[in-house]
Amino acid sequence: MALHNALEQLLAFQYVAEELSFKKAADQLFLTPTALSHRIKKLEQQLNLQLFERRIRSITLTPEGEYLLKHVRTGFEQIQSALHQLEQHKQRLFTITTIPSFASEWIIPYLPELQNRFPNIMFRVHASYDLVNMNSGLYDLAIRYGSGGYQHVTTELLATDEYVAVGHPSLNTQEMHWKTVPLIHFTWGDEYCPNLVNWQKWFEKRGLQIHAGQPQVFYTQESHAIQAVLSGQGVALLSRTAIANDLKQGRMKIVSAYSEPAWNYYLLTPPDADSVVYEVKNWCKEKFSQSFI
Structure with a gap:
């Protein structure tokens, strides 16, 4: 007896047996x-x-029918229970x-x-500067750095x-000289860099200049520049939002009162986002806000 036909026939039998x-x-x-x-005649045959x-x-x-009904009920109940467990x-x-x-x-x-808070969710972290299509179904939550104006998504400002x-x-700012301090650069590329923030323009606005022979190193990722600062390799211009935890925990310090305005961080969710998306988004906001207390 083919499994598909057997299940159809047994289900038909259960309904008839219960309704008579x-x-x-x-x-x-x-x-x-x-x-x-x-179907019933086929089963009997x-x-x-x-x-x-x-x-x-x-x-x-x-x-014989009463005997079969008892076991068919038990069988379908076990199948339903197994499906429910898999779903849960x-x-x-x-x-x-x-x-x-x-x-x-x-x-x-x-x-x-x-992961502990959402044990039934498998998280995937996608890191990129590229534009993201939240209607593609590929992403549940996006955190983007930009000037706003995102279309066809639910947008919430996370931080300026x-x-x-x-x-x-350990850097002694009293003895630090801008002519000799090692400079750590990172380049996003013109299509990503907010207001083209870099050491060259920062020095020019302060009435200073980078001196020939001054130690410098260049990275293509901001995260690499952060690690360079943490290991004491020099000073860098970094996003205050990105390094909020490091500043709060005393792993790095601000060495100049001058700052440069930049873009903002936004939370982007699909228009049809479900409750799980909002729970994860709220968790992100909660963890983020704790670093600025």
């Missing part, structure tokens, strides 16, 4: 009484058993896309806490930002 009516069972299964009767006593205006179960314990893939520095400084350190000059906490 071909018409009522057929209505519930969206079948004609003739089609339903055919394959089992070589009579499951019902058919009378003119009623039907009753035979002893299946893991959902939840993708957060953000810029690399935010992923390194904000998402990755807190990811174990996020500025670029500050920072160094290792």
Whole structure:
């Protein structure tokens, strides 16, 4: 007996046996009484058993039919329970896309806490500066750095930002000279860099200049520049938002009162986002705000 046909026939049998009516069972299964009767006869032929006593205006179960009904009920209940358990314990893939520095400084350190809070969710972190299409179905939450004006998404301001000059906490700012201090650069590329914040323009606005022979190193990722500062390699112009945790924990310090305005951080969600998306978004806001207390 083919499994598919067997399940259909056993389900038909259960409905007829519980209703003791071909018409009522057929209505519930969206079948004609003739089609339903055919399934029952097919089952009886394959089992070589009579499951019902058919009378003119009623039907009753035979002893064999009563025995089969008991086990068919148990079987379908177990199947339903198994399906329910699978549904309850299946893991959902939840993708957060953000810029690399935010992923390194904000998402990755807190990811174990996020996983503990949402045990049935499998998180994926996508790090990129590229524009993101939230209607593609590929992303659940986006954290982007920009000037706003995002279309066809739900947008919420996470933080305004500025670029500050920072160094290792051991750096003696009283003895530091801007002519000799090692400069740490990072380049986003013109299509990403907010207001083209860099040391060259920062020095010019302060009436200073970078001197020939002054130690300098260039990185293509802000997260690498952050690591260079943490290891005491020099001073860098970094996003105050990106390094908020490092400043709060005393792992680096601001070495100049001058700052440069920059873009803002935004939370982007699809227009049809469900409750899980909003819960994760609120968790992100909560963790983020704690670093500015």
